Structures are given as C-alpha cells and as structure tokens.
Amino acid sequence: MSLMSMTLLAAPAADPTLDDFGHDPIGIVILKSVVIFVVLMLGVLFGVWFERKLISRMQNRYGPNRAGKFGLLQSVADGLKMGLKEDLMPRTVDKVIYFIAPVVLAVPAFLAFSVIPMGPKVNMFGVETPLQLTDLPVAVLLVLAMASIGVYGIVLAGWGSRSPYAMLGGLRASAQVVSYEIAMGLSFVGVFLFAGTLSTSGIVAAQANGGSFALGDVDIPLPSWYMILLIPSFAIYVITMLGETNRVPFDLPEGEGELVGGFQTEYSNSLKFAVIMLAEYVNVFVVSAVSITLFMGGWRAPWPISMWDGANTGYWPLLWFFLKMVLVFSFFIWARASLPRVRYDQLMSLGWKILIPANLAWILLVATMRAMRLDGVNQTVVLILGAVVLAGALAIWLRFDTTLQRRREAKAAQVEAEFEQLQAEPTAGGFPVPPLDLPHYHGVGRKEVPSGTN
C-alpha cells in the first residue's frame, strides 16, 4: 500500500510548468545564478582537461599528466598563469572595442544557461523550486538570441584588433554563424510542432511519454525522445551545433593554418584570451545542453534507469543531465579527433544548399504528419497536399541534378581537352616544365644520367 502511494506521489514528479517560474525569493535566485556561474567555470576547467586527455588517448599519447593527479590541475595552472601574465595591448588597436569584445563574447554564453532545465521541482532550503533558473514562453528564442549576440563579440574582437588575420577571422565567423544559425533555428521547428511550446521545461515535459500515431486502425507507439522521432532535425542540429560553436570540423574562424589564430590573434596570452576560451567552451556546453533539452529528453533518466520510480525525482536528474552532457561533450571531442577541417566554400554550400532546403522540406513533411493526427482534419486533403509538395521538391531536385550533371560533363570535357593540349605542348599552360624527353622520363629502357657524376 505504501509502495502504491509512493508511486502515485512520484508519478506527477513535480514537473515544473511556466507558472512555477518567477516566484523564487531573491536569495534563491542569486544562489542559483551563482551556482550556474561557478559550475560552468569549473566545467570549463575540467572540460578542457577532459578534452585534452580524451583526445590524447584517441591519438595514442598521454596528454597532460604533470600538474596534480592525472594532470587534473593543468587547466587551473594555465588559468592562474594567464591571470598573472603581462597583458599586451598593441598600440594600434581600437582600445574600447578590443577590451569589451571578450566580455561581449562571454556574458551571453552564460546567460543562455539560465533557461536550461536541469531537474524537476525540489525542496531547496524549504522553498519548492524547479532546478532551473528561469523559464520563459520564448526560452528557446532566448538561447538563439544569446548565440547571435556572441557573434558580435567575435566580429568586434576581429575588427578592434586592427590586424588583417583577425579581421578575416571575424568576418568568416560572422558569415558562418549566421548561416548555421538559420539551419539551427529551422531544426527546432519540428520540436515545437510536437511539443507545442517554446518553453524549455515544457519541451522536456512533452518528452516524458511518446504518445502514439494512429494509422487507420493501428496505433503505432512513438518514441518519447525527439532525437529518435525527428531524426533529420536532430542530425541537422548536430551539424549546426558544431558550426555554431566554431568547433572542428567547422573551426574556420580560427583556422591556424591560414589565419594564424583568427579573430583572437592579437589577444596574446592574457586573461582576455582566457575569457575568450572560456566563452567558447561555455558555448559548447550551451549547445550540448540545448541538444539534451530539445532532443534527448532533458533531465529525464534514459530508459533502463527510468524503470526505477525515484529516477525522475529530487536531485537525481542532475546526475542524468550531467551524464548526458559528458556524452555529448565527448562527441565533440570525438569529432575533433577524427574529422579534418572543411574548406570555407564547402562549409557555406553545406549550410545553404543542403541543410536549409532539406530543413524546409522536412518541416513541411512533419507538419503534414502532425496534421494527420489532429481531429477534424480532412486526411485526404492533407495527403494530397503532402504529395504535391513532395512532387514539387523532387522536380526541383531533378532540375538541379540535370543542370549540375551537364555542368560537370562540360567541365570534365574541358579538363580532358586541356590535358591533351598539354600532352602535345607542355609549355602551353604557362608553367615552366622540364623537357619531357629527358632520359629518366622514358622508363628503364634508357640509361639514366644521374646528376653530380662525371
């Protein structure tokens, strides 16, 4: 009997709704904010250590192992060193912009974390409060907005440095981030269609159970995580989150091979540089947390654990959330260890020619599927509409494909012709070429004349 009532009590799980926010006493608000800041800072310190350690293992080396046990204190030492080093502000830089750019980069990164739900309602010092700083009816929009403000930091850092490499890095970053932000925003639409809300706690609550899809008389149960239900949205989000945070394979704004250090070139090893690094890692944490909230069930325990009734109550969800964060962050490191950097025009065409059109088509498809589940909707009309859109998309794709094919063939023919011309007349290309009738070009049949012998 007591077990029964326990489960009944646990079942509502004190799921926070929008009405639960904005009522916290000021002490609790400050406590939560400070905890978010401190945990994120520590998260960056040990996240850097974890990344270096894991990527070392993937590359068959040890990684940091001098400072502290397992090199755990390496980032702490680096941070202290950066805080105590001489800060070089080059004479030519735009002083105000140069100074505020790291702050513009860092503060919004932290702000985005205020709407990430990390648990249900708990009893905190006698106050019933959700494990989330705040929630808004437009919470996901706030995350996107903060990501956009972060771009200002990058552009200003590049512009204020008055160095060509820094400026090119900043411009690249802005083009890249705005492109990928559109694809990212569009990949959220599928989630909103199913969850029916933009509030993060509402989206997590909507992923509690899957519901079912009625096809004629058959009820097909749907998975509860949007990661599985909306695989294309999730795949696009994963790509855009790498692009949005300038991580490998999309780390062009700081591509050291071509741009020295990108937008941060002129920030020599000082606290300002540390703040930029901090902001980058916090941005990675933010997009990871958003992926967990929107696609992986948020703080809810994954399946085998969720069979335990207490899994989604009290402070336990913090642990599930943390474990999911570690997994997603490990994915970032895995991608960094295995993928080469893409070329800039490849990056842009991936964003605009594949991710965005695919996303638009997928939104229409999801909307059609969703409309079929609604009551009072003429399913035949919806199906016809879906078929028309599908046919239209196919026609456009076919048209593009034939054009591209024709262009590719023309290009191949041109290359072939050029090759033949060069074969006949080696100097035609305008390049100095060695005479092709030298002995060693003609196989072993002729005697080669080695250089340096008489």
Add this chain to the structure above:
Amino acid sequence: MDEYFGSYAVVVALFAIGVVIFAGALFGNRMLRPNRPTPEKLTTYECGIDPVGDGWAQSQVRYYVFTYLYVVFAVDAVFLFPWATVFAAPGFGMTTLVEMFVFLGFIALGILYAWRKRVLAWT
C-alpha cells in the same frame, strides 16, 4: 517578482552577475599583472613578421549577400516559431497548414533564386 516579467528579471539578474564577475576578473588582473611595455611588444602580432601598412587592409568580403538572405530567413524563423506552437491548438488546423505551405513556398523560391544567380557560390 510575481508578475509576468518576473522570469525575465531573473535573466537580467544573471546578466548583472555575469558583468560583475567578468569586470571583477579583468580589474583583478589589472592589479596583479606586471606591465613593462616596449615598442616591440606594442606592435600587432599578425603572423609574426613586422606588420606592413594599416591594419584595416582592404579585402574582398566574400558572401556579403548572405547577410540579406540571413534577414529573409531570420524573419522566416520568427514567423515559423509561433506558427509551430499554435499549430496543433484547437481552432487552427487546415488553414494554418496551407498558409504555412504557401509561405514556405515563397521563401524557398527566394533561396532558389539566389542559387540560380550563383550567389551561394564562391565568387
């Protein structure tokens, strides 16, 4: 803080805390760090060689047309998000769906036009 803007006030509080922490860190850094500038230290680093000419050198900004496209799609997203939230609510339904199909059709035409005009290619 029981009103509608209560939850927004919390965001502002976090913003204030963030600014205070970073301003404090940078101020503390200013107090702690040494400062012995020399002319060499005060030149921009660029690529390690002494800089030549002005820092804001002219360069061709590729993909600048993308900013216009970005505005189109940002507005698109602004219309899509509220649509997606009310879509399943009672009273909407078929009309809402068809309207969004038409709207997205226009948007898709925009990107197709840009594509056809070779705006999306490296120029």
